[in-house]
Amino acid sequence: MSDKLRICFLINPNSGTNRRQDVPALIAQHLPADTVDYEVRLTQYAGHAVELARQAAEDGFRIVVAVGGDGTVNEVGRGLLGTRAALGILPRGSGNGLARHLHVPLDLAAAIRQLARPTFQRIDVGYINERPFFCTAGLGFDAHVSKCFALAGTRGLGTYVQVALREYRRYRPTPITVTMQGQTTNTDCYVLAFANAAQYGNNAYIAPLADISDGLLDLCLIDALPLLRAVRVSLGLALGNLPASGAAVYHTCSDVQVQAARDLGFHVDGDYVGDAQAFDVKLEPLALEVAVGVKK
Numbered sequence: 473m474s475d476k477l478r479i480c481f482l483i484n485p486n487s488g489t490n491r492r493q494d495v496p497a498l499i500a501q502h503l504p505a506d507t508v509d510y511e512v513r514l515t516q517y518a519g520h521a522v523e524l525a526r527q528a529a530e531d532g533f534r535i536v537v538a539v540g541g542d543g544t545v546n547e548v549g550r551g552l553l554g555t556r557a558a559l560g561i562l563p564r565g566s567g568n569g570l571a572r573h574l575h576v577p578l579d580l581a582a583a584i585r586q587l588a589r590p591t592f593q594r595i596d597v598g599y600i601n602e603r604p605f606f607c608t609a610g611l612g613f614d615a616h617v618s619k620c621f622a623l624a625g626t627r628g629l630g631t632y633v634q635v636a637l638r639e640y641r642r643y644r645p646t647p648i649t650v651t652m653q654g655q656t657t658n659t660d661c662y663v664l665a666f667a668n669a670a671q672y673g674n675n676a677y678i679a680p681l682a683d684i685s686d687g688l689l690d691l692c693l694i695d696a697l698p699l700l701r702a703v704r705v706s707l708g709l710a711l712g713n714l715p716a717s718g719a720a721v722y723h724t725c726s727d728v729q730v731q732a733a734r735d736l737g738f739h740v741d742g743d744y745v746g747d748a749q750a751f752d753v754k755l756e757p758l759a760l761e762v763a764v765g766v767k768k
């Protein structure tokens with residue numbers, strides 16, 4: 473058996489805004505053939521990457537690379553849970569939250585070269601109603617915007633901002649009860665974010681202090697969003713100082729239950745999942761291995 477590093481690339485051909493990029497050609501050009509054996513497999517439908525990732529792990533690949541955005545990363549990560557393969561990322565989405573958090577280069581050639589000399593690290597995995605997430609999950613306005621964004625027809629930051637501004641005028645908070653560490657609080661939910669990583673993507677820092685391997689989720693609650701506060705939240709997201717701005721309330725915990733007064737939308741890693749009234753959110757420490765960075 474060859475002792476070359478075995479890497480399987482799973483490409484979501486529908487991800488990102490730059491679909492003309494020839495990723496297989498870039499991989500062939502930038503992976504050293506003397507030390508790496510690789511295969512490229514394409515996803516054919518939403519959800520396919522979960523099965524492909526599990527199969528690639530069974531086939532004995534050491535690294536299984538999600539080539540796409542956070543939705544594809546989520547599917548590949550889910551497929552790899554409980555296996556011996558590590559998740560790699562070639563960031564090709566519009567937000568690339570987990571890739572940015574893990575300092576994966578956004579330049580694909582550089583990211584491919586890094587995969588040839590990987591460092592392995594374990595990260596925590598969050599669950600919302602049994603559904604794994606690696607970057608962020610959330611209830612309220614951000615989930616609602618994800619739902620509308622998915623229906624928008626075009627992708628990218630510009631569309632996202634347009635959708636968010638349009639929906640901001642209509643969206644109203646939902647009363648919720650939050651239980652954590654034995655304490656129950658009644659509040660309103662405009663946004664309740666559960667952050668494993670620091671950002672949503674596009675360097676929008678919802679929880680800049682989040683540490684992806686500390687065994688804790690950073691909760692960020694925004695109970696209402698009048699105009700002045702919306703400006704402070706937007707600046708806080710962009711500048712990475714939302715906690716210090718006072719426009720949101722933060723907690724850390726590994727286990728939280730939320731009961732909403734009416735159906736409330738939720739997302740995992742930026743993809744809208746559905747509506748529910750009861751949410752059970754947990755963290756499994758260090759449950760996924762990722763391949764990042766350059767071996768020193």
Ligand SMILES: Nc1ncnc2c1ncn2[C@@H]1O[C@H](COP(=O)(O)OP(=O)(O)OP(=O)(O)O)[C@@H](O)[C@H]1O
Nearest residue numbers: 487488515516517518540541542543544565566567
């Ligand atoms: N072959 C396919 N056809 C249709 N949909 C697919 C296919 N493969 C994957 N998908 C779905 O496409 C969705 C969006 O992909 P992804 O999140 O990777 O890209 P993106 O939305 O452009 O990036 P970002 O999440 O960074 O904005 C994923 O949730 C996945 O389920």
